[in-house]
Amino acid sequence: MDKISSGLGVLKPIQTGKVDGEETAMVMGEPLSPIARVFHEPGSNIHIITIIGWKSKVNLEVLKANMIQIIVKHPRFSSMQVRNKENGGEIKWIPTNVDLDNHIIIPDLDQNMESSDKFVEDYVSNLSTTTIDTSKPVWEFHHLDVETSDAKAVSVLRAHHSIGDGTSLISLLLSSTHKASDPKALPTSSVTKRSKGTHYCPFFSIFNMVWNTVIGVVTFMLAPLFLKDTDTPLKAPPGAELNARRFVHRSVSLDDIKLVKNSMNTTINDVVVGVTQAALTRYLNRRYGEGKNIPEKKNYLPKDIRFRAIFFFNLRPAGGIPAFVDMIKSKEERWGNKIGIVLLPLRIGFQEGPLDYVRDAKLVMDRKKASLEANFAYFSAKLVIKFFGSKVAGILSRKLFSCATMWFSNLAGPKEEIAFCGYPIAYIAPSCYGQPNALLIHAMSYADKMTFVLSADEATIPDPHQLCDDLEDSLKLIKNATLQDGVMNC
Structure with a gap:
């Protein structure tokens, strides 16, 4: 370990100052960004969990040696967060030497366990009831040398959200991998193209953007006061951010999603949102009908x-993995938390046909993309922090989060299978905990699959696997309807 640690030993000289009654390095510290500070407030104290399934057994010593390269690339992984009480509680990044043994955790496992899948779920769920020790850089890597139904071994990367958002952290991970088919080639990822509104009339395009922005901003500001969501079985009670969460995932065919996308002239994201609406409708109908001796297909929904x-938009310029690698080399400050949020209304109710869920999703997503609501949310948060402090911003964020029912996020992953240190990866399942909402659905593409990752409050959603079934079944119904529609139009 001395040899590994020495790779991180060359740091800038730092001086010490009195912080929280202890001698701690302060002079060379860089303050946390405004958005990063909010992630330390109650109700917004968010941790990112990324579950990685391996296609083969891995040599942990090889992983350790290569992790040095990741840590060196991203200074946030080799810096502590230190709060200075004498300066209004300001938190700074303080460079430090990293001992990987304090970050890499390898639990003793019973190889004769009854269910390895259940063990991994329980292990990650237990992590959601704890926070990371801030006396070290706020990240951990847990390795579970156990074979599950979809992996030969499982690792769990846990990091505090103040280090960065999902896009920057996943991009950092992918920039340290290579194609499984070519050890010398970086993975390629889909580049999300920003909506440019209506192209046939510039005036209408501008008017449309202004109108959508005004409606979105007004709704955004009034929601915490007057526009709270209906109390459904998926609505979290107060204090849900402290409950244990269950993390489950389900992979479906990306080709099936692309089939629907191409047939309906939509985006992959539109299809994913449409599938989610259909699945939530099926799930809630079942929950409302519990204990009622009535035919199963009856509509019980109010x-x-x-x-x-709460839908998350990446506000960085699109560019893919190579652009992220160039960003690292040029030391640009685009990582961290560069995300905006919008309130995305989901239509819960049975439609005339499965394709209507996708059509509704496209209409709503087109309005959100042709607006500046996400940018307004990002910059207004920075202004609130600047003039009123992170505590007020944290309170407002919690009120906004609590008025909605769930979080939703998606991420375009690599187009092909990737490997780290020569070990191929079976799946990547990112998620979060610490939010005051009972449900987060995250969708991430990887090679020929789309993986839905659920972070569910166990007290509110005791059966998250059933919701995974509903997501899978809803995609099948929408795909079959697409094929039938195509046959009828021939």
């Missing part, structure tokens, strides 16, 4: 359900 998701 009318006019208000159901919204």
